[in-house]
Amino acid sequence: MLNNYQLDGPTQVEIFRRMALLKGNDERCRKMVTTGRLVMTYYSYRGQEVIPAAMSVNLTDQDYLCTIYRGIHDMLAKGLPLKDLWAEIAGRVDGTCKGKGGPMHLTYPKKGIMVTTGIVGATLPIANGLAWASQLSKDGRVALATFGDGASNIGAFHEALNLAAVWKLPVIFLCQNNQYGEHTAYAKSTSAKRIADRAIAYGIPGLHVNGNDPFEMYAAARQAVERARAGEGPTLIEAVTFRFHGHVFGDADKYMDKAQKAAAVAADPYPIYRTKLIATGVASEAELAKIEADVEAALDVAVEFALQAAYPGLEELTTDVYGVSA
Amino acid sequence: MSATPVKAKPSEGAAKQMTLLEALNQALHDAFADDPKVVTLGEDVADPEDGGVVGVTKGLSTKFGENRVRTTPIAEQAIIGAAIGVSLAGYKPVAEIMLMNFTTVAMDMIVNHAAKLRYMSGGQTSVPIVIRTMTGAGFSTGGQHSDYFEAWFAHTAGLKVVAPSTPADGYGLLRSAIDDPDPVLFIENMPTYWTPGEPPPKGHRVPIGKARVSSPGTDLTIVTYSGMANTSLAALKDIAAAGISAEVIDLRTVSPWDQETVIASVAKTGRCLVVHEAVVPFGVGAEIAAVVSERLYGKLKAPVVRVGAPFTPVPFSKPLETAFLVNAPRIAEAAIALVKGKH
Ligand SMILES: Cc1ncc(C[n+]2csc(CCOP(=O)(O)OP(=O)(O)O)c2C)c(N)n1
Ligand SMILES: [Mg+2]
Numbered sequence: 113m114l115n116n117y118q119l120d121g122p123t124q125v126e127i128f129r130r131m132a133l134l135k136g137n138d139e140r141c142r143k144m145v146t147t148g149r150l151v152m153t154y155y156s157y158r159g160q161e162v163i164p165a166a167m168s169v170n171l172t173d174q175d176y177l178c179t180i181y182r183g184i185h186d187m188l189a190k191g192l193p194l195k196d197l198w199a200e201i202a203g204r205v206d207g208t209c210k211g212k213g214g215p216m217h218l219t220y221p222k223k224g225i226m227v228t229t230g231i232v233g234a235t236l237p238i239a240n241g242l243a244w245a246s247q248l249s250k251d252g253r254v255a256l257a258t259f260g261d262g263a264s265n266i267g268a269f270h271e272a273l274n275l276a277a278v279w280k281l282p283v284i285f286l287c288q289n290n291q292y293g294e295h296t297a298y299a300k301s302t303s304a305k306r307i308a309d310r311a312i313a314y315g316i317p318g319l320h321v322n323g324n325d326p327f328e329m330y331a332a333a334r335q336a337v338e339r340a341r342a343g344e345g346p347t348l349i350e351a352v353t354f355r356f357h358g359h360v361f362g363d364a365d366k367y368m369d370k371a372q373k374a375a376a377v378a379a380d381p382y383p384i385y386r387t388k389l390i391a392t393g394v395a396s397e398a399e400l401a402k403i404e405a406d407v408e409a410a411l412d413v414a415v416e417f418a419l420q421a422a423y424p425g426l427e428e429l430t431t432d433v434y435g436v437s438a
Numbered sequence: 439m440s441a442t443p444v445k446a447k448p449s450e451g452a453a454k455q456m457t458l459l460e461a462l463n464q465a466l467h468d469a470f471a472d473d474p475k476v477v478t479l480g481e482d483v484a485d486p487e488d489g490g491v492v493g494v495t496k497g498l499s500t501k502f503g504e505n506r507v508r509t510t511p512i513a514e515q516a517i518i519g520a521a522i523g524v525s526l527a528g529y530k531p532v533a534e535i536m537l538m539n540f541t542t543v544a545m546d547m548i549v550n551h552a553a554k555l556r557y558m559s560g561g562q563t564s565v566p567i568v569i570r571t572m573t574g575a576g577f578s579t580g581g582q583h584s585d586y587f588e589a590w591f592a593h594t595a596g597l598k599v600v601a602p603s604t605p606a607d608g609y610g611l612l613r614s615a616i617d618d619p620d621p622v623l624f625i626e627n628m629p630t631y632w633t634p635g636e637p638p639p640k641g642h643r644v645p646i647g648k649a650r651v652s653s654p655g656t657d658l659t660i661v662t663y664s665g666m667a668n669t670s671l672a673a674l675k676d677i678a679a680a681g682i683s684a685e686v687i688d689l690r691t692v693s694p695w696d697q698e699t700v701i702a703s704v705a706k707t708g709r710c711l712v713v714h715e716a717v718v719p720f721g722v723g724a725e726i727a728a729v730v731s732e733r734l735y736g737k738l739k740a741p742v743v744r745v746g747a748p749f750t751p752v753p754f755s756k757p758l759e760t761a762f763l764v765n766a767p768r769i770a771e772a773a774i775a776l777v778k779g780k781h
Contacts, residue, residue, distance in 0.1 A: 203755030214580040214754025230582040232512045265511035295487035301511035423757045433750050
């Protein structure tokens with residue numbers, strides 16, 4: 113059951129600002145790949161912006177995040193600076209990981225971004241460990257693991273939910289159900305009608321929400337964060353959304369249901385929320401346009417910075433395989 | 439994994455060139471047609487999901503039905519477990535693990551179960567499964583999508599490991615792997631999927647454990663497999679330009695490897711260079727170097743030399759990935775140094 117929270121105007125606008133940043137960034141990434149200016153395997157998150165935007169306004173820089181290859185939206189919402197991101201995905205030494213991680217393995221501990229994995233299901237068990245650290249040091253941090261609907265079918269998901277429940281860990285399992293895992297549709301691979309229902313088996317709350325509705329998503333996020341901070345244990349959130357651009361950007365998405373996709377794209381949450389903020393008087397058209405223009409300007413700077421930056425020197429190839437022994 | 443468009447079209451006995459991708463697809467179609475006990479399972483392998491991320495299983499579900507050709511949830515442990523189980527009951531599963539890095543999730547099933555059930559049951563049961571997987575660096579996919587882990591599997595008694603480099607070998611080895619009474623890990627080198635080559639004769643078999651001399655020579659023996667077998671051939675021009683005649687042996691099977699062919703060649707040339715894409719330490723090259731040194735002690739003109747990746751994860755950044763990956767110039771340089779005594 114979702115609590116009823118009142119969302120104040122500034123928070124509503126802040127959620128929009130984060131959505132605008134994520135959407136603008138995704139569009140720029142796709143443009144750079146399409147024009148061949150950047151070579152990378154790009155997993156577009158277009159259509160899923162509401163989830164991290166509404167989640168992250170409930171988190172602090174100290175809270176932890178473990179995310180996936182399709183997780184640049186999670187990281188930007190958590191505060192990953194654009195310049196560091198772009199230099200990394202361009203493989204440059206000024207990137208978050210000196211260009212050695214790339215788009216699937218960004219890390220930025222300053223904002224709590226601890227792990228980005230390319231292995232399905234791997235975020236949940238690791239987030240448990242981060243949550244355990246908070247429990248040990250009583251520092252009030254919350255750990256957030258994000259993952260897809262497909263990941264809820266792998267053993268790691270089930271092991272992690274059980275462990276978190278038994279240990280009452282301050283962790284949030286955020287499933288971004290975009291209805292496909294690679295080319296396989298939800299129903300063909302997932303037995304549960306709702307992934308949130310899987311929480312029942314582990315005795316923890318499972319919240320099923322419309323991940324494209326900022327108000328609902330905010331409520332679920334806040335409820336889970338408050339529960340975690342109060343020491344009451346983990347929450348599973350299933351945020352239902354849709355992936356607009358196939359699994360890997362550039363795939364032909366023949367395997368997708370055309371009508372389903374068309375309906376999802378027509379219900380793009382971004383313009384809907386934008387219109388709503390203006391209609392309810394929370395923000396003016398000019399204010400929102402300014403936010404969007406600022407995003408574009410920041411992207412111009414970040415992309416230029418990344419393309420000018422140097423590649424790592426060859427000594428980096430063998431650096432950081434091991435640490436220095438004490 | 440990025441999906442690249444496929445042109446795999448099973449065509450009966452075509453004499454024109456064929457890619458590895460087409461050859462593997464053909465091998466599966468032929469095996470399915472020949473034996474109703476052959477089944478396959480893996481992520482996205484059926485046609486509604488595009489017949490595999492690169493299309494190796496394309497057309498199978500349409501032709502043989504989704505009961506024999508099963509798209510699975512993302513659950514590698516469940517995939518290999520089901521393959522083991524169905525094989526215990528007499529079927530011949532070909533399980534696909536999309537990328538070699540994802541075998542890690544199924545390691546218990548592969549190492550503790552598939553490899554050992556025959557032995558632990560005193561020969562009462564067996565696990566005739568094929569695990570197809572692909573890998574290979576060069577596509578900027580970073581640290582978790584392009585490793586060569588063959589040494590782990592070759593180090594496990596009860597498993598066989600094959601790694602073809604040409605379309606005809608791919609076809610013949612896949613057919614033999616399906617016929618084989620034991621678990622076979624079948625490694626497909628991603629960058630060579632689309633390289634055309636001689637088409638295999640229908641029903642062709644390449645025996646597991648038999649190497650192929652892919653280029654004869656007299657001054658040194660290059661022992662290699664998988665994608666590096668092609669890269670080694672590409673190095674021959676520079677090696678010849680230095681006045682050196684190299685014999686290239688494509689192992690085709692990593693375990694059990696063809697010691698007789700390798701030993702006969704090195705006995706003739708007196709020098710051995712092992713080339714693989716995987717990192718050098720504790721790799722397949724170490725085993726080959728040890729056996730060659732043991733068996734040809736006193737007859738070698740130089741120590742056995744290994745060429746492989748540096749001992750690091752695969753880096754993302756292009757210049758680093760390029761430096762990580764073994765290429766033809768590095769092989770040529772090592773071969774020339776080995777013969778000219780500068781190793
Ligand atoms: C253990 C493992 N198996 C397979 C893959 C290949 N793979 C990458 S993403 C993906 C689909 C994941 O779907 P989902 O969890 O729904 O996340 P989404 O990509 O839709 O965001 C698969 C199968 C992988 N990365 N890791
Ligand atoms: Mg999904």
